[in-house]
Amino acid sequence: MTITSLTGVIPPVCTPLTPDREVDVPSLLRLVDHLVAGGVHGLFVLGSTSEAAYLTDEQRRLVVESVAGHVSGQLPVLAGAIDMTTARVLGHVAAVTAAGADAVVVTAPFYARTHPAEIARHYRVVAGASPVPVVAYDIPVAVHTKLPADVILELAADGVLAALKDSSGDLAAFRRVVTGARAHQGITGFSVLTGSELIVDAALAVGADGTVPGLGNVDPHGYARLDRLCRAGEWAEARTEQERLCALFGMVTVGDPARMGPGSSAIGAFKAALHLRGVIDCPATAEPQVPLSQDEVERVGKYLAAAGLL
């Protein structure tokens, strides 16, 4: 894979589990086939939507091996190397690249209190030891810092970073990276990807190279269509498609907030939808997430039906 591959729709692939919380490889491969059939352009395994934070090292390795082996180079496989600090991330980088990942996706340090200088140092050390391109993953809701645009651009100019995956929800900051990268003579082939599945049309309009939509697990055809419409400049049709997907995204709120957090609800809904659509065998999520109730699952079904997916 070259870094220029990082365009189009690259969904963060859910990790189907068995009822006893082991990786369900057959379901995982059916999910991959479902995504490829949907027209996606790459796969991002071991992201936040993949429950990477919940998987053991063995499970993570199994996911990458299974997916990379299955697609065998047809489309790029990015793999998260999600951990607290540099040495631990380097362990994951070694593991996932040995297992076949074409690029690694790395957040700012977390748990540790961090500083822009330490974030930059982190990426420099990781990239120095990585055999594949490094994608910065900006996800403040998880790591509690925002990657500063100037740090991203400096690292891009120095060849440390091949891409940014922005899940911050801050389109103005995202645009600063897009225009900064375009204006900077020293930056070439840097991809800027949005993880904000509800404003893909807007992100592509401001210059994003691609999108990493969690909801793309449930409706990959929809995100592929949205991507095509935006690239064709069919903005009105794109907006209609995006709004259909926004309505579908409402499923993430089915979980009762008195009983579970927003993550349990969102991941639970995506997996319930994949189960209802017949893609995966079991909607289980990893511990300590709280499972959806039967009523909540039925509400997921209504979202699917309203979007024409059941």
Add this chain to the structure above:
Amino acid sequence: MTITSLTGVIPPVCTPLTPDREVDVPSLLRLVDHLVAGGVHGLFVLGSTSEAAYLTDEQRRLVVESVAGHVSGQLPVLAGAIDMTTARVLGHVAAVTAAGADAVVVTAPFYARTHPAEIARHYRVVAGASPVPVVAYDIPVAVHTKLPADVILELAADGVLAALKDSSGDLAAFRRVVTGARAHQGITGFSVLTGSELIVDAALAVGADGTVPGLGNVDPHGYARLDRLCRAGEWAEARTEQERLCALFGMVTVGDPARMGPGSSAIGAFKAALHLRGVIDCPATAEPQVPLSQDEVERVGKYLAAAGLL
């Protein structure tokens, strides 16, 4: 070890590193001897001050094996099992107990967005699988949630938790756990430990069972003396000793905030002090922390001198 052992001074043991960032076992064992000679009552390895977030699984195992083997039951060894979620924590629990830990110390889930119900579920699953007692580690600055007092008390009453290590800095909430545990008929043998090294006298006065002071690496004698004075009800002398230690703690601010975060400065200062005192061979901290400058190290020396430690 029984849970009733968790009283007195239980410092979070720094992890000395070599210049190439491997665990320096001889220095680590000298540090342990220094702490034991200082009169501490237990050891907490793989805590935040130990740079657990920065150590690989192999390094973590080596730390526990080395320390547990060295002290061989003379005093209890608690080990952090610091990771994002349940399954990953369980891996660390298995590893550190195999390596000799007498208890495990576990935070709320992090990276994942969490909910009190998920926190409780996390501790229940971890305790269900742990061969040793589980200590809850409340450290909002790292995990970005505060352990609710009612969750702690419910888990203590159900025998899930053996102790709380509170690094939240919130003495009123700490007191609620102390008095709640005392008032609850179903809670026996539950230890409440403070990680707030600047208000140990106050925490013991409100009923804490013990203290986990990062600065105890630098001056274990001081914290042992403080503990004795408080237990003897010598509050005025205790306050004088505590204030001496507070002044010494000023070393954590030597690092230039324009160049590094507060963690790099604090851990860097503790290690510089241990190096200056001749306890460890090298003051290196793990990546991506920024090292102290020579000037900053000299300022650490002045703090030591002012406290009568050089």
Add this chain to the structure above:
Amino acid sequence: MTITSLTGVIPPVCTPLTPDREVDVPSLLRLVDHLVAGGVHGLFVLGSTSEAAYLTDEQRRLVVESVAGHVSGQLPVLAGAIDMTTARVLGHVAAVTAAGADAVVVTAPFYARTHPAEIARHYRVVAGASPVPVVAYDIPVAVHTKLPADVILELAADGVLAALKDSSGDLAAFRRVVTGARAHQGITGFSVLTGSELIVDAALAVGADGTVPGLGNVDPHGYARLDRLCRAGEWAEARTEQERLCALFGMVTVGDPARMGPGSSAIGAFKAALHLRGVIDCPATAEPQVPLSQDEVERVGKYLAAAGLL
């Protein structure tokens, strides 16, 4: 004014001050003329960019009277009624409407810790007593809560709110209000305005009715042009114009962060730019904001020159 007037460019009008920090009415009226000549569609006085939080009640009244009297109905004048809680806001509503405001702009309660039920109650009481339409002002950076989309839509459906001015920077949440208002049969004539001056093209593309750009003080012609291009569906040209304005916006960072906060820097830069462009007599900002240095003002001038405004 009817609520359907709330479309197009409605800049938050800066409040020029004399060197002794009194409202400089002649400069204020020249600024209004500059904005009207630039093609704006309405004026928002006493917003955050207007330093409403810094002005006394007398100064606030003078601003509204001066501006409303000057424009005398040519275009709508919205006025902030920025205060902590309901009774205090009602005092400002009475004052600014007596002074000629056509609508009032009201944030969630602040200082007080608040709850969605209390936010809704706040708007219901304010609207019940206001002689003019009420615009909700969503500005989490100032009030530290985000207005929930479902609360906004409920209040819009009940006729409590005439519009939303969204300065949260969260385009996905903004879109939820836009599409929710459109889909709701009970909501008519509700305007959704964005305060995110760096993504006006994107906000209009997702369905915003108008924009409230602080930078519009400096370059009203640019924002009027951008608005026209977007309404004409000239998205490529709109993007070019927006990117020019984004570059100009860089002026808000001229202030040294070691010496002042981001507000001092941003408001200081806007006023310095208006002074350099000859619109206002004095660039002073209100206490306790820190003034820009001469060097920093010169950097503002370079931003103006680069954007073709000097």
Add this chain to the structure above:
Amino acid sequence: MTITSLTGVIPPVCTPLTPDREVDVPSLLRLVDHLVAGGVHGLFVLGSTSEAAYLTDEQRRLVVESVAGHVSGQLPVLAGAIDMTTARVLGHVAAVTAAGADAVVVTAPFYARTHPAEIARHYRVVAGASPVPVVAYDIPVAVHTKLPADVILELAADGVLAALKDSSGDLAAFRRVVTGARAHQGITGFSVLTGSELIVDAALAVGADGTVPGLGNVDPHGYARLDRLCRAGEWAEARTEQERLCALFGMVTVGDPARMGPGSSAIGAFKAALHLRGVIDCPATAEPQVPLSQDEVERVGKYLAAAGLL
């Protein structure tokens, strides 16, 4: 009043309201008599517990005039001058001192994004214009910044501040101000007061001069007794009394969090308790706070009964 008066128990006085939300002066004066009879050493009107954020300027003035006139110099009356920024605060300073306040209590700027340099500037300007001593009010939960200890000490050394009222809950930071003020040759007569009503014994043990307990409205005798015990060095008895007060404080949680915020619950409970104890005529709180239900009020009564106050 001289600044040396600021010791002992200085409760933030609740503001009784009539059913139509006007200040109920007879109830207010009965409350003052209740506090004086309870043995308090000063009164703090227009603080957070006084609902200052909810009162109009006229209501604020009425409160100060009524209370200052009633006590006529028997004990010092501190008054909050709670507003967003400097010029607005100065207006309140003029009003409350004209109405008889002996000192003013001022927070960091809020709503505006602020910086330590701006906070210092704010206090310098306010103190320069205030005819009475200025007390810094550290209340991060309301203003969303913490007053840095070094800023406080610098301002104390320069004679800008007469005292600190710390409602941050951070006893370690509080201690830094206490010991810093004691160690600094240039600081004399500076009072350090805690607003943390659950750890008064601890705060006095570390060197606080006094306490500002919201719960002191409900049980002034308890806080006066606690203050005496601490000053006498009767720490065990003090702890028992403090724990009784902590249990009583549980009343602040009676309000259903699904229906109201923590402020509505806490202020509502204090006023319900004062009503049940026969001190005030009506337990109403200001808009937009949500009133307690009848059931919730009954639970307040149970807390009173358990503490021996009914």
